[in-house]
Amino acid sequence: DGGITQSPKYLFRKEGQNVTLSCEQNLNHDAMYWYRQDPGQGLRLIYYSQIVNDFQKGDIAEGYSVSREKKESFPLTVTSAQKNPTAFYLCASSKYRGVVPNEQFFGPGTRLTVL
Amino acid sequence: KNQVEQSPQSLIILEGKNCTLQCNYTVSPFSNLRWYKQDTGRGPVSLTIMTFSENTKSNGRYTATLDADTKQSSLHITASQLSDSASYICVVYNYGQNFVFGPGTRLSVLP
Numbered sequence: 001d002g003g004i005t006q007s008p009k010y011l012f013r014k015e016g017q018n019v020t021l022s023c024e025q026n027l028n029h030d031a032m033y034w035y036r037q038d039p040g041q042g043l044r045l046i047y048y049s050q051i052v053n054d055f056q057k058g059d060i061a062e063g064y065s066v067s068r069e070k071k072e073s074f075p076l077t078v079t080s081a082q083k084n085p086t087a088f089y090l091c092a093s094s095k096y097r098g099v100v101p102n103e104q105f106f107g108p109g110t111r112l113t114v115l
Numbered sequence: 116k117n118q119v120e121q122s123p124q125s126l127i128i129l130e131g132k133n134c135t136l137q138c139n140y141t142v143s144p145f146s147n148l149r150w151y152k153q154d155t156g157r158g159p160v161s162l163t164i165m166t167f168s169e170n171t172k173s174n175g176r177y178t179a180t181l182d183a184d185t186k187q188s189s190l191h192i193t194a195s196q197l198s199d200s201a202s203y204i205c206v207v208y209n210y211g212q213n214f215v216f217g218p219g220t221r222l223s224v225l226p
Contacts, residue, residue: 004158035216042119042204042216058213090158103149104206104214106158 003027004107006091011112013078013085021076021110023091030096032074033104036060037088046089049074050096078112086114117142119217121205127223132195136220138188138205150179150190151204153219159204162190195224 003026013019025032031050035043045058049068063082068074074093078085088111092104119140128134140148147166151159163172163179165188172179176199178191192199205217 006158040124040218042218044216045213088156092158103161103164106151106160108158109156111156 004091004093004105006089006107006110008110009108011110013112013114015114016080018077018079019112021078021089021091021112023074023076023107024072025074025091025093025105025107026072027093027095027105028071029093029105030071031094032068033092033094034058034064034066034074034076035090035092037090037109043090046076085112087112117207117209117213117215119205119207119215121203121217121220123220124218125221125223127225128195130195130197130224130226134192134195134222136190136192136203136205136222138190138217140186140188140205140207140215140217142207142209142215144210145183145186146208146210148179148181148188148205148207150177150188151206153202153204155201162203192222197224197226200224 005024007022033048034046037043044060046064047066049055065077090109091107094104122137149164150162153159162177163174165181176193181188202219202221204219207215
């Protein structure tokens with residue numbers, strides 16, 4: 001899991017509620033990412049950020065929001081607009097997006113369940 | 116369309132046996148390819164990373180191969196152990212763009 005922490009490990013949400021997933025890294029990495037993982041599917045990119053105060057939408061950003069106020073932190077909010085939020089959420093970081101080879105380090109994940 | 120496919124979807128082997136997992140990709144332009152191991156309910160952990168010029172790389176009992184011409188990679192596991200039971204994910208990175216993930220192969224090693 002490297003120097004990336006995610007909390008909580010398990011999260012339950014009622015329909016119509018917003019919830020925020022935490023991601024912190026102490027690797028001094030520039031870039032951070034949020035992925036969603038569903039059974040039998042590859043990881044899908046939700047949002048990514050290359051530097052503080054800047055972030056970009058990934059392939060499935062609808063219903064999610066992020067912020068990057070500090071280099072170490074990249075919280076993800078799952079809003080009520082996300083129609084099917086039950087999934088395993090993974091946060092990752094890398095040194096710099098343009099570096100080759102570019103390797104990502106992953107956190108332990110948060111499993112979100114909508115009740 | 117940038118895509119990574121993996122086969123088989125799942126695999127069951129006996130402890131001590133060898134196995135090979137396959138990865139085919141259509142990602143362009145190609146930068147590098149890596150294999151991750153993901154235990155159930157945990158984040159992926161990197162096993163190997165290979166650039167265009169590399170065709171074989173080993174990490175203990177794990178050996179990855181890359182054929183950039185046919186856009187295929189394989190992960191060979193030697194003398195499997197119970198702790199090898201996990202999902203193995205192939206990921207391809209294209210220059211300045213993004214990481215493209217395969218769906219993974221679920222490996223179960225039985226005693």
